[in-house]
Amino acid sequence: MKMWSGRFKGALDRKADAFNSSLSFDKRLYKHDVMGSIAHCTMLGECGIIPKEEAELICKTLSEIFYDVKNGKLKVVGAEDIHMFIEEELTTRIGDVGKKLHTARSRNDQVALDIRLYLREELDTIAELLHTLIKTLITLSNENLDTVIAAYTHLQKAQPTTLAHYFMAYAEMFLRDLERLSECRLRINVMPLGSCACTSTTYPIDRKNVANRLDFADVTHNSLDAVSDRDFAVEFLCACSIIMMHLSRFNEEIIYWASDEFGYIELDDRYSTGSSIMPQKKNPDMSELIRGKTGRCYGDLMALLTTMKALPLAYNKDMQEDKEALFDAVDTVKMCLDIFTDMLPTLKYNKESLRSGADKGFTSATECADYLVKKGMPFRDAHGVIGRLVLYCSEQNKRLDELSIGEYKSFSELFDNDVLNCVKAENAVQNRKAVGSPSDKAVKAEIKRAEKLLRSYFPET
Ligand code: ARG
Numbered sequence: 361m362k363m364w365s366g367r368f369k370g371a372l373d374r375k376a377d378a379f380n381s382s383l384s385f386d387k388r389l390y391k392h393d394v395m396g397s398i399a400h401c402t403m404l405g406e407c408g409i410i411p412k413e414e415a416e417l418i419c420k421t422l423s424e425i426f427y428d429v430k431n432g433k434l435k436v437v438g439a440e441d442i443h444m445f446i447e448e449e450l451t452t453r454i455g456d457v458g459k460k461l462h463t464a465r466s467r468n469d470q471v472a473l474d475i476r477l478y479l480r481e482e483l484d485t486i487a488e489l490l491h492t493l494i495k496t497l498i499t500l501s502n503e504n505l506d507t508v509i510a511a512y513t514h515l516q517k518a519q520p521t522t523l524a525h526y527f528m529a530y531a532e533m534f535l536r537d538l539e540r541l542s543e544c545r546l547r548i549n550v551m552p553l554g555s556c557a558c559t560s561t562t563y564p565i566d567r568k569n570v571a572n573r574l575d576f577a578d579v580t581h582n583s584l585d586a587v588s589d590r591d592f593a594v595e596f597l598c599a600c601s602i603i604m605m606h607l608s609r610f611n612e613e614i615i616y617w618a619s620d621e622f623g624y625i626e627l628d629d630r631y632s633t634g635s636s637i638m639p640q641k642k643n644p645d646m647s648e649l650i651r652g653k654t655g656r657c658y659g660d661l662m663a664l665l666t667t668m669k670a671l672p673l674a675y676n677k678d679m680q681e682d683k684e685a686l687f688d689a690v691d692t693v694k695m696c697l698d699i700f701t702d703m704l705p706t707l708k709y710n711k712e713s714l715r716s717g718a719d720k721g722f723t724s725a726t727e728c729a730d731y732l733v734k735k736g737m738p739f740r741d742a743h744g745v746i747g748r749l750v751l752y753c754s755e756q757n758k759r760l761d762e763l764s765i766g767e768y769k770s771f772s773e774l775f776d777n778d779v780l781n782c783v784k785a786e787n788a789v790q791n792r793k794a795v796g797s798p799s800d801k802a803v804k805a806e807i808k809r810a811e812k813l814l815r816s817y818f819p820e821t
Contacts, residue, residue, distance in 0.1 A: 363444060382680050383445060387436040388687060392477035393446055394426040396470060399573040400553055401461055409563050410460045418461050421453050422446070441680075443467045443474075464565050466557040468587040468675040473553045475682065477574065479596055480548050482690045487541050489697040490534050490603070491818055496704055497531040498807055500524075505800040507711055508785045509624075510718040517721025520785035523709065525798035531810055533606040538817055540599045547592040551576035555583035558674035588674040590664065590682055597661040600689045601654075607696055608654040611647035614707065618644050623713045628706035631699075646703055650696045657692050660685035715785075722750050724760050724783040727791075731782045735774040745772050 362372065372380070398419045405415025425446060428434035439445035444467075451458035504523035511521040551571035554560060560583040567579045580586035617624040627644055635641035663685045667678050725746050732742035749771045753760060760783045768775035781787055790799045796806070 362440065363448070377440075380440065382441045382683065383436065383439055385687065386442045386471075386474075386680075386683050387445070389442050389474045389478055389683075390429050390436060390446065391426060392474040392481075393442050393470070394422050395477060395574065396473045396553065397446065397461060398422050399570045400465055402573065403566055403569045404460075404463055406569065407564055407566050409463060409565070414457045414460060417454055417457055418450065421450055421458070422461075425449050425453070441467070441471075443470050464556065464561045464563040465553065466555075466587070468557050469553050469555040469583075471679075472555070472587055472589070473551065473574075475590075475593060475686070476548050476550070476552065476576075479593065479686065480545065482694075483541055483545055483548065483596065486600070486603070486690075486693055486697065487538055487817065489694060489701065490538050490541075491814060493697060493701045493704075494531050494534050494538075494810065494814060496701055497527045497534070498810060500705065501527045501531070501803065501807055504709075505803060506786065507709070507714060508718045508789060509714045510721060510723050511798075517717070517723050519726055520718045520723045520788045521798040522789055522800070522803065523714065524800070524803045528803055528806055528810070530606065530610055532806075534603075535810060535813055537599065537603045537606065538813075540602065542817065544592065544595045544599050546577070547595060549577045550580050550592075551578070552580045552586040552589075555580060555586035558587055559583050584674045588671065588676070588679070590668055590679060593682055593686055594661070594664055594668065597657075597664055597685065597689050600693045601657050601661045603693055604650075604654040604657040604696065607700055608651045611644075611650045611700070614647045615644045615651070618647075622717075624710055624717065626708040626710065628703070628708070631703040631706060646699055650700060653692050653696055657689050660689040660692075718785045719759060719761070722753065722760055723785060724788050725750055727782055727788040728760060728779065731779055732772060732774050735776075737772070737774060 362368075365371075401410075401415050401418045401422070404410045405412040425434065429436060434449065436442070436445055439448055447458070447461060450461060501524035504527065507523035508520055509523050509526060510517045511519050511526070551567065551574060553570050554565050554567040571577075571579050580589075614625065614627075616622055618627050627642060631646045632642045633645045635643065664682055667681045671678055728749065729739065729742040729746040732745060733739050737745070749760070749763075749768075752767075752771070753763065761780065765775065765777055765780070768779055793799050793802055795802065
C-alpha cells in the first residue's frame with residue numbers, strides 16, 4: 361500500500377506504478393537521503409516538535425539502514441522512490457515512531473536537498489580530478505619549455521611556439537573550469553529543507569540548525585522557488601559540458617597528431633586498440649570515446665534545460681527527470697577526466713617531426729615582417745614584401761631559413777645578415793616575452809601563477 365493512499369479507493373495500475381517509480385535510479389541518493397533525514401530529525405527533536413528520545417531512535421535506525429544498504433544487506437527495491445523506501449524501511453523497523461520523521465517535510469524539499477548534497481560531493485570529486493590533470497599538464501610543460509612546435513590557425517601552420525605553451529593553453533581552460541565549478545558550488549550550497557511541499561510549514565522549525573549540520577552556507581529564501589529550482593543543476597551540467605568540450609578539443613588534436621600525416625605523437629599500447637581486420641592499425645579509441653561522450657554530456661544539459669523550460673511553480677513531477685541526466689553527466693565527466701589524465705603522460709612526442717613541422721610552412725614569416733618594421737618599414741609594406749618572399753620560396757621549394765642573404769636583399773635593401781637568426785623558430789619563440797607568450801620565461805611565469813591558483817583551490821596540497 362502506498363504511504364499516500366488515504367484519499368484513494370483503488371490501487372495504482374501496475375504499469376503506471378512502474379512508470380511513476382524513480383527508485384531504480386534515485387537509489388544512488390540513499391546516503392544523501394539518510395544524511396538529510398538525520399539532520400532534519402535531530403532538529404525536530406531539538407525544537408521539541410517530536411520527543412528527543414524518539415528523534416534519537418529514528419536517527420540511530422536511519423544510520424543502521426544506511427550501513428545495511430551500503431553493505432548489500434538491504435536490497436533497495438519495491439518502493440516508489442528512495443525517500444519512500446527509506447521511510448518505509450524505518451517504519452518497518454521501529455513502528456509508529458518512524459512515521460514521525462516526515463513531520464514538517466515534503467518529498468519536494470527532501471529531493472531538492474538530496475540533489476544538492478549529491479552534487480556538492482560529486483563537484484568536489486570532479487574538481488579534484490581537474491586538479492590532478494592540471495598538475496600533469498604543468499609537469500609536461502616544465503619538461504617541454506624548449507620543445508619547438510608549430511602553432512596553427514585555421515589548421516594551417518601559423519607561428520612557432522613550444523609544447524609547454526601549448527600544454528599551458530589547456531591548463532588555462534581547465535583552470536577556468538575549476539573556477540566555474542567553484543562558483544557553481546556557491547549556488548548548490550544552499551539548504552532548501554523547510555520549504556516543505558511549497559509554502560513551508562507552521563511548525564517551529566529551525567532551518568539554520570539543519571543547514572549548519574549539513575555544512576550549508578545558507579538556507580533558501582523562498583519556499584516556492586526552493587522546491588522548484590534546478591538552476592544549480594543546469595549550471596552544473598553546463599560546467600560539465602564545458603569541461604567535456606575542452607577534453608574533446610584536446611583529444612581531437614591527439615587524434616590527428618597521432619595520424620601518419622602529422623606523425624607528431626605515438627600512442628602508448630596501453631591506450632590504443634587494434635583492428636579486427638587490418639593488422640597494421642593502432643587506433644586512438646580513448647580519445648575518440650572522450651570526444652564522442654562529449655555529445656552525451658551536452659545531451660544531458662539540453663535534456664534538463666528542456667524539461668525545466670515551461671514548468672509552472674512550484675514542484676512538478678517532470679523534475680524527477682533531472683536525476684538520470686545528472687548521474688550520466690557525473691559518471692561521464694569523472695570517467696573521461698580520469699582516463700585522460702592517466703593517458704596524457706604516456707603519449708610519446710616525436711620531437712623531430714614536431715620541430716620540422718615548426719620549420720615548415722613559413723612559420724617565421726611574421727617574424728620576418730617584424731624585422732623589416734624594426735628597420736623602419738611600415739608594417740603594411742613589410743607584410744607585402746614578405747608575402748612576395750614567401751611566394752618566391754614556395755616556387756623555389758625553399759624555407760625562409762634556407763635563403764641566402766643575397767636572395768633576401770633582392771626583396772629589400774633593409775635585410776642584413778642578422779635576418780637569418782631572426783627566422784630561426786627558437787628565436788621567434790624566445791623573443792616573445794609579453795605576458796601570455798611562448799618564451800620560456802613567460803611560460804614559467806604562467807606555470808607559477810597556475811600553481812598559485814591551484815593552491816588557492818586546494819590549500820592542503
Ligand atoms: N521521486 C520524486 C523526484 O525525484 C520525489 C519527489 C516527489 N514529490 C511528489 N510530490 N510526488 O522528483
